[in-house]
Each structure stands twice: as structure tokens, then as C-alpha cells.
Amino acid sequence: MTKTTTAFALAALVASAAPALAQSKGDMTLGFGIHNVMPQGGNSTTAAGLLNVDDNARPTLTFEYFIADRVGVEVLAAYPFEHDINLAGTGKVAKTKHLPPTISLQYHFVNNSTVTPFVGIGINYTTFFDTDGVGALAGTSVSLDDSWGLAAHAGLDFKVSEHGSLRLDARYMNIETDVKVGGAKIGKVNIDPLVVGVAYVHRF
Numbered sequence: 001m002t003k004t005t006t007a008f009a010l011a012a013l014v015a016s017a018a019p020a021l022a023q024s025k026g027d028m029t030l031g032f033g034i035h036n037v038m039p040q041g042g043n044s045t046t047a048a049g050l051l052n053v054d055d056n057a058r059p060t061l062t063f064e065y066f067i068a069d070r071v072g073v074e075v076l077a078a079y080p081f082e083h084d085i086n087l088a089g090t091g092k093v094a095k096t097k098h099l100p101p102t103i104s105l106q107y108h109f110v111n112n113s114t115v116t117p118f119v120g121i122g123i124n125y126t127t128f129f130d131t132d133g134v135g136a137l138a139g140t141s142v143s144l145d146d147s148w149g150l151a152a153h154a155g156l157d158f159k160v161s162e163h164g165s166l167r168l169d170a171r172y173m174n175i176e177t178d179v180k181v182g183g184a185k186i187g188k189v190n191i192d193p194l195v196v197g198v199a200y201v202h203r204f
Contacts, residue, residue, distance in 0.1 A: 023066050023108045023116075023203070031062035031167060033199025037081050037100075039191045040172075046179060046187030050088035053191055056081045060197065070110055074120065074153075076102040076171075080129075087136070094142045096131040100124055100173060102151045116165070120153035124173045133181070142181055144189070149174030163203045171195040 023029075036057040044051050058081050064074040078100065085094040104122030128144035155169025175191040 023070055023072065025066050025068050027066040027072075028204045029062070029064045029072075029201050030204070031060075031064075031199040031201040033060045033062075033167065033197050034058070035060045035078070035171075035195050035197030035199075037083075037193045037195050039083075039193045044187065044189040046189070048087060048093075048181065048186050049090070051179070051189055052086045052088070053189065054084040054086070056083050057197075058082075060199065062199065062201070064106065070108045072106045072108065074104045074106050074122075076100070076104070085142075090136050092135050093137045094131060094133050096128050096142075096144055098126050098128045098144075100126045100175070102153075102171070102173065104151060104153050106153065108157075114159040116157040116159070118153075118155055118157065122151045122153065124149050124151040124175065126173070126175050126177070128177065137181065140182055142179070145178040145180075147175045147177050149176065157201060165201045165203070167199045167201045169197060169199070 034057055036055055038055045039053040058079045060078040062074055062076050064072040066072040080097045080099055082097050084092050085096065087093045102122055102124040104120040106118050106120030108116055108118040126147045128146065131142050131144055133140040133142040151171055151173045153171045155167055157165040157167050159165050173193055173195065175193060176188055178188050179186050
């Protein structure tokens, strides 16, 4: 994960020094991609012990409306992500699904190149569902509370046609959830994932 973050940061630095493609007020974009959710803070100590949440990749959809030149409001949606939850020394003890709709205010840098860097900040809401105990917790009720948190977004758009771009991007989401086993709260898990992926973005 550290290597992924470093490589992305270097690419963004290089591209930000180059000219970029402008977006105008009233423009809209629709993006179709695939993204991998990689929990960074999944190692959280609870009353049951140390919990870790696995990675998962799923298709994603974005829509962005430009409220001013270079400034857009983006909404992120996705097919439900699925994660295994592991307890240190025990193995897989639960599985869950989640949806992380996120709304961001984004700034797209401008110049005259086919590469457009952008940055954004917003709010994430994560809802968990279909959470079940397995292995040592098979048959036991396990639940994760929904979460609100800040989200940061950065990426590069590579123009491939008059209206189309290939996007490489990364997000950081602040996701913290209370864990309950058998109806009793056992602690809080700080998932805080890094989300990286690729998408095709069409401008209207």
C-alpha cells in the first residue's frame, strides 16, 4: 500500500507540472470503473482482540457536475463491496458488505495538455449490511454501525478522445464503525481505507 501511495503521488507531481485539460461550467461527466478498497486502519483492538478487514475490488460509477470552470461536484456510487473480518490468532470470524456513497467538491487544474490532474475533498457515508458471524462466531449475531466521515480524492485524467478520458485515482475515506457481537458492543474498528482504481470518464 505504501508503494502504491508513493507511486501515485509521484505521478501527480509530474503531471501537475504539465499543462492540463480545462473543464467548463455546466459540463457533466459520467465515469465507469473498478476500484479496490484497501483498509488502512483495519487493525483495531477490541474486547475480542485484534481485528483486520480484508481488501476487495468492485465496479464503481461517478457523476460530476461542474458548478464553475474547473470546479465540480462529484457523487461516487459502487456495487456493494464485500469484506472478510479476521480475528488475530483465530482467523475469519465474520463477513460483511458495505456501500460507501461519497460526495466531493473537486478542482481540476487547467492548461493545454492531454493530462488533467485534480484534487477533491468531501463527505463519505458508509452503510454495512449482510454482516454474519462465521468460523468461531458462526451462528452468533455480528453487526457494524453505519459511519460518516471525511474523504479526500486525487487523480489524473488522460484524454483518449474529444469527450473521453482514462482516469487513475485514489481516495482516502475516514470510516469508523462500532462492532457488536451478540448484541454487545466490543469496540470500534477504524477501517480508514485507501481506495485506488481506474475508470473511463465521458464528458457531456
